[in-house]
Amino acid sequence: MSESSAERRLAVEAGLRYASVLVNDQVTLDIPAKPEYVVLGRLALAGLLRERRFSADAVADLKLALTEACSNSIRHAYDHDRGQVHLSFEARADRFLLTVRDLGGGFHEDDADCPECSAVGVDLSEGGMGISIIRAVVDDFQLERPDTGGTILTLTKLCDA
Numbered sequence: 001m002s003e004s005s006a007e008r009r010l011a012v013e014a015g016l017r018y019a020s021v022l023v024n025d026q027v028t029l030d031i032p033a034k035p036e037y038v039v040l041g042r043l044a045l046a047g048l049l050r051e052r053r054f055s056a057d058a059v060a061d062l063k064l065a066l067t068e069a070c071s072n073s074i075r076h077a078y079d080h081d082r083g084q085v086h087l088s089f090e091a092r093a094d095r096f097l098l099t100v101r102d103l104g105g106g107f108h109e110d111d112a113d114c115p116e117c118s119a120v121g122v123d124l125s126e127g128g129m130g131i132s133i134i135r136a137v138v139d140d141f142q143l144e145r146p147d148t149g150g151t152i153l154t155l156t157k158l159c160d161a
Helices: 005-013 035-049 056-077 115-119 130-137
Strands: 025-032 084-091 095-102 140-144 151-158
Touching: 025 035, 035 056, 035 084, 035 095, 056 084, 056 095, 056 130, 056 151, 130 140, 130 151
Parallel strands: none
Antiparallel strands: 025 084, 084 095, 095 151, 140 151
8 A cells, every 4th residue: 555645745744754765853952051961962963863874973073063062051151050952953864953052141252262253243262162173073063143142053964974
């Protein structure tokens, strides 16, 4: 018995497998801004990439980027106050997109090195290497400082296997 095109379309829209072809999957996860919760993001990321075309090195790079981005939010956004880090994972056929968003105060002058930070009005003269590490292990890096506050970091890694 074959599936109708409408059933196939619904399966694709729902992010399901069809005929052994992986389609887009998206997961969002809100974690408390505490270091012990970062592992939940790493587990979600690894789960989404398990059957995708990413080498073990690429998965390790993404886990490192996620850890650094979350650490920046935990350390800088909330200044050890309560808050949440909002994670969004999107696995596409040819790439993986990771978005890390917080609603906190953001970077301070001595927090990190980041050319994009200057472009959005933040001067970072010296400090941590988190942003540089992230930039080194992903294929695309976007930093936004919305007028409503917080920071949005969107990272893209292309399939490599």
